[in-house]
Amino acid sequence: MTLGQALLSFALVVGLLTIIPGLDTALVIRGTVTRGRPYGFAALLGIQVGTLIWGAAAATGAAALLAASEVAYRVLSYAGAAYLVYLGATMIATTFRRGADPSAEAAAPSRGGARSGFLLGLVTNITNPKVGVFYMATIPQFVPAGQSPLLVGLLLALVHCTLGTVWLGAIILGTNRLAPRLRSTRVIRWMDRITGGVLMLFGARLALDVR
Template identity: 45%
Template sequence: MSVTESLLAFLLAASLLTVTPGVDTALVLRTAATEGSRQAARAALGISAGCLVWGVLVAVGLGALVAASDLAFTLLKWGGAVYLCWLGMNLLLRPRPVVLSEGDLSSTGTAWFAKGLLGNLLNPKIGVFYVSFLPQFVPAGFDATPYTFGLACLHVGLGLVWYTALILATRPLSDLLRRPKVSKTLDRMTGAVLLGFAVKLALTRR
């Protein structure tokens, strides 16, 4: 497999995986709809940073530890499930009663970056996915470490494009989506989705 063939195959596969609905999509959509594009962008950057960390770990071989060690996988799995459960319960039971302007929300940007980051770092499925998925696209004769990390960066780039599209798609409906009743409904729906992903992650087997 040549470099061109490798990159084209990876772009196709990674693009399909990127647009498949998951925790990251739900988090970015909810944040964009109820708290504005800047907060959603910070959440997206946190998600991307988490993917980059996993990319580094997999490139240097530490990701294989998560894939091979039952203890490491289980600890991360339950940590991620508890974290998603905490996020989901907060949104479900304590939806935002008042939707603030983006200017009023500027101080919470770090919090949304952290939520996106932790959501990925505490998900061992991402590490296992990178360990099993990325090496398939390394052409023969190439150093796997830098090439694998390059593929992870490409995956992050695709994710950022997708999150940008999601954020822009909510802008025409921002006034409607930021109404208190609609915002509460979105919070509760997103909370239920995150709880579902928490259960799915907790029940994941190697």
């Protein structure tokens, strides 16, 4: 298997996984509607930086050490689960707060919104050890004989990031066109409740899978 064939085969695998709606999709859609397109792209950037970090970790063997250490894996899994549950619960609780007007926040996003979007995408990605385990399980299968595992691992992670950026970027642009019609208090509240529920569900699944 040549390097080109390895990259293409990996692209087919992660391409199918990328288009399946999940946590990343929920984050960028909610962020774009409630905070605007810059926030959505900032969250997307954070997600992809997290992906590159996990790819580099898998390529250097750090992800393998994490998977081999039951204590470290449990700690990171529970920390990630707690963060997702807290984030989701906070998002839902805010929608029931009296006097809160999420549509006003969407119309006038804060100056630090892009930074918070980036951090949200980054933290939700790097606190999910399943991403590292996925890379650890798949990357060795796509490293051609005689090639540097580190170099190929980084290239494979870059392929994943590229596909994710194209897909989620298209979702952000499409959502942004519909956003003016969706930026009402009622719609945003229900979107926050749904997204918060998704975050809590992912957090609960992450915690239960550790057992």
